[in-house]
Amino acid sequence: MAWFEANFDGLVGATHNYAGLSYGNVASAKNKGLIANPREGALQGLAKMQHMRDLGMVQGILPPHDRPHLSTLRALGFSGSDAEILTTAWMANPALVANLSSSATMWTANAATVTPSPDTTDGRTHFTPANLSAMYHRSIEHETTGRVLQAIFPEGDRFTHHAAIPGGHHMGDEGAANHTRFCGEYGDEGVGLFVYGRGAFEKADDLTFPGRQTMESSHAVGTGHGLRPGRMLVVRQNPEAINMGAFHNDVVAVGNRNVHFYHEKAFENPAALNAALQKAVGDVEMHFVEVPDAAVPLKDAISSYLFNSQLISVPGRDGMTLILPVEVAETVSTKRYVDELLASGGPITHADYMDVRQSMRNGGGPACLRLRVAMSDEDKAALGANCILTDTLVATLEDWVKKHYRDRVAREDLGDVALMEENFRALDELTQILQLGSVYDFQR
């Protein structure tokens, strides 16, 4: 039985914009007010997905959500036709409409936490959509995310789905961006590393920016997924990293199989973590690639998104490959570091640079854009929907984007009824292309 890692990228939505909604996310704040280009963003994302396919990886796609999210506006008391709801809400509260129009579902590293079947006591792959309760504009994602994941990974012998962790702000959960699975081969039993920013009931005086993930929710997800004792580690992210803008751990660390690539200041106690990880993984020899602050200052790591790269095992290639944002090549310290890393004879041997600038300006790099699912050939054959990319599907999706997406969305466009109607028409068509069924509220 062949095992591999599939990556499910989120597609940039037609209302992609720069409203600066994410406090603690430096790029989102810095680029507030820029004019966005959703068409370019979606095509950049598809080009990254196609690059992964060209390398021989299995690449999936998750659709954008319905925005503006009218069902939230209805729940908040707005009524009438869709057009009336948007128009009155925009007049009453443009900030609310901006929050309900974000295309943040493109960052599928925050869609869910996934534990593949070799690691779970019941032998099924477990999914928990992230409640994303730290940011209002993202707290509305998990219901639709859950429906989409259930359409692709049918509940049953192979896959099982949990509800998002309840408890709101106290139990903040940001999904796979704060979770890394380590293992030998993908089909071997692995270890889940869960990284949190604060305790649910602590003041966390050392944080100036929000600690979005709580220790309690990390525990709840791992326990709910049935990880075996000793196969789950829960550690705290270094508050200094959060305060510098690493609002998710995947901004300062990335892992794949037996390699952990991370910044010296990513964790509170890296030496203890390394020892614990090696012990948990057992016979497999871990490689720890710790990047010193003297070589890459934390500030450069966060502005370039060096660690928000995809670390992948390309079929037929011995060493691992980094899929990096072009900003890393444009930053002196990170470019020099990557060049030296590839020449060092270590486990990482290749680096490819991708342009995902539309996403980067909102603080989302290559790794934010993807949800990883380790799976077997049999799992792949059991998938529902039509979400694994082929040449034909990529071409269809590019045509779909060009047909429906604008090349310019400013904040004032978010009150435009035409933009909403274009988007709902496009999404209705997309659910047919991807054979997802009626996953959006406006279809139900």
Ligand SMILES: NCCC[C@H](NC(=O)CCC(=O)O)C(=O)O
């Ligand atoms: N993993 C990357 C997530 C980036 C995301 N940005 C945003 O939501 C900015 C959205 C905006 O301002 O519309 C976030 O901070 O959660």
